[in-house]
Amino acid sequence: MTVPLDYYIILSAFLFVVGVIGVVASRNLIVMFISIEIMLSAANLSMMAFSRYLQNMDGHVFVFLVMAVAAAEAAVGLAIIIAVFKNKETVNADALNLMKW
Amino acid sequence: MVITVRNPVGSVLYFILSLLAQSILYIQLSGLFVAAFLVLVYGGAILVLFLFVIMLLNIRHADLGPEAAPMIKPMAWVFGVVLLAEAVWVAMGTKARFDGVSENFGSVPEVARLLYGKFVFPFELTSILLLAAIIGAVVIAKRTLS
Missing domain, CATH: 1.20.120.1200 (NADH-ubiquinone/plastoquinone oxidoreductase chain 6, subunit NuoJ)
Structure with missing residues (x-):
C-alpha cells in the first residue's frame, strides 16, 4: 500500500468539484442528476479512504447506506423527470419556471 | 467527460x-x-x-434546448476551480500513509457483522426509505399535472 491518503482525498475533491460544475453549468435535468450521483460517489470514495486509514470498517457500512440512499434518490428523481417530460415535453431545467416569482 | x-x-x-x-x-x-x-x-x-x-x-x-445563459458556464468553471484549489489546499500536507490491516478487513462477514450489529437501526431505516421511494416514484410517475 504505497498510495498515500491525500491522493485519495484529492481525487475525491476533484470528483466532487466535477459534480458541482455539472449541476451548476448544465441545463439538462438528467445530466444534473448524474452530477449529483458523482458528488455522492466522491463522498463514498473519501469515506472508504478514511475507513482504511483509521482501520475502522464503519465507513464501509456508511458507503453501503449512501448507495441505498442514492438508489432511492435515483428512483424518485427519474420519476420526477418522467413526470416533467410528460407535462412539458422537455428535460431542460430552464423550462421549469412554474415556481419562479 | x-x-x-x-x-x-x-x-x-x-x-x-x-x-x-x-x-x-x-x-x-x-x-x-x-x-x-x-x-x-x-x-x-x-x-x-x-x-x-x-x-x-x-x-x-432539439429537445435539449439552448445551452445555459452565456455567463453561467464560465462562472461555474471559475467557481469549480476555486473550490478544487481550496479542497486540494486542505488535503495537502497530510503525510498520512496507510498501515497494514488484518487479513479480513472489509470482507463480507466483517461488514455484515457491523451492518446487522452496530448499525442495524440505520439499516432498517434504509429499508423504510427505499419503500417510501418506491411508492413515491410510482405515484409521481403516474400522475400528470394540470
Whole structure:
C-alpha cells in the first residue's frame, strides 16, 4: 500500500468539484442528476479512504447506506423527470419556471 | 467527460466507466465487498435505470434546448476551480500513509457483522426509505399535472 491518503482525498475533491460544475453549468435535468450521483460517489470514495486509514470498517457500512440512499434518490428523481417530460415535453431545467416569482 | 458530452446517454456511460475505476480503487483500499456491491448495484442496476429512462424519454437533440445563459458556464468553471484549489489546499500536507490491516478487513462477514450489529437501526431505516421511494416514484410517475 504505497498510495498515500491525500491522493485519495484529492481525487475525491476533484470528483466532487466535477459534480458541482455539472449541476451548476448544465441545463439538462438528467445530466444534473448524474452530477449529483458523482458528488455522492466522491463522498463514498473519501469515506472508504478514511475507513482504511483509521482501520475502522464503519465507513464501509456508511458507503453501503449512501448507495441505498442514492438508489432511492435515483428512483424518485427519474420519476420526477418522467413526470416533467410528460407535462412539458422537455428535460431542460430552464423550462421549469412554474415556481419562479 | 460526464459533464462535457452533450448527449445524456454518453454521460451515463462515462459515469459507469468512472464507477468501474472507483471500484478498483475500493479493492485497493481492501474493501472487496463494497467494491463488488458498487459494480453490481450501482453500475448494474441504477445506471441501467438511468439509461432506461433516457431511452423511454426518447430525447431528440432539439429537445435539449439552448445551452445555459452565456455567463453561467464560465462562472461555474471559475467557481469549480476555486473550490478544487481550496479542497486540494486542505488535503495537502497530510503525510498520512496507510498501515497494514488484518487479513479480513472489509470482507463480507466483517461488514455484515457491523451492518446487522452496530448499525442495524440505520439499516432498517434504509429499508423504510427505499419503500417510501418506491411508492413515491410510482405515484409521481403516474400522475400528470394540470
